[in-house]
Amino acid sequence: MKKILFIALFITIGSFAQKSINNYKYIIVPSQFDFVKGKDKYQTSSLTKFLFNKYGFTAFLDDEQLPNEVANNRCLVLKGVVKDASSMFTTKSTIELRDCYNKVVFTSKEGRSKEKEYKKAYHEAIRNAFKSIEALKYKYVPLEEDQVTITKEVPAVVTTVKVVEDKLVEVKKDKSIAEVLYAQLIENGFQLVNTKPEVVFQVLKTNVKDVFVIKDKNGILYKNENSWFAEYYDNDIKVIKEYQVKF
Incomplete structure (x- = not known):
């Protein structure tokens, strides 16, 4: 007699609620953004890290030593990126938060500056964009996990x-x-x-x-x-x- 081959897999898994920004524990900020030529040029990266920490996050630059649990679970982390869409007379910045699959989970409103000097312009635009981050009123809340033991039949998929x-x-x-x-x-x-x-x-x-x-x-x-x-x-x-x- 013939039968379909199945692999019976016994495993304990968690039933998870959909993640919100509050369920991420850390922010990693690139030490160099793609719109500047040089590491932390115009202090864009260090300002971004500072503002994340100011509004309740625990932020690191990507070249700093990270907590051990980050190495074990990258999905505790969001990447905080400044995106630049400046025109000739206006500096325009937005803040993107990306998860461990590089999916954008949050985009701020655009911050703008009319300053002519680069450092002042970037700082003003980034600070204005961070008003959206401030409005999140972030507070870390570990994602609840209700453990459920199940027996799961997983077919050998072909x-x-x-x-x-x-x-x-x-x-x-x-x-x-x-x-x-x-x-x-x-x-x-x-x-x-x-x-x-x-x-x-x-x-x-x-x-x-x-x-x-x-x-x-x-x-x-x-x-x-x-x-x-x-x-x-x-x-x-x-x-x-x-x-x-x-x-």
Whole structure:
């Protein structure tokens, strides 16, 4: 008798509310914006950091030492960027906040200045743009996570669902030291690259936290405690490999 092959995955996930600005703990400000030639030219970056801190955020420049938890969870962080749309006689600045997927989650109203001297003009325009940030009345609130234990069936997703005969399947576990892979954002997921560098897997997002479909491998990548496991079939042999993935 034939049956569709499923991978039964038991995992604890959180049910999350949609994030608001208050759910992000840190702001990282580029030490050089793309509209100036030079690091912190006209003190644009240091002023931006100062104003974020003034209005309740915890802000760092991107070349400063960051808290350890930022390395473990980049999605606690928003990137605070000044965008310039100046014309010949008017300096125009807006503030963008971007999440860990580089998605814009907030854009300020445009701040303007008629000052002729560059430093004064940028400072006035940035301060005016920050009136929108001030109006947020930011206060950090950790995102509540209601833990729910579920049993989730995740099919080995392929263009055509793989059908196999009922039989005992050999499981091959790779017991070597866990290889480190680095995640690079692609459409609908990530590509995981080793230190050579070469692409080891392309993984696609699912609606389950910390579970990805491995493209072209008929398998999944999932997190268990502090490690990531790639689980797929190779010539009807089930392969499980452990990795350390840096997002």
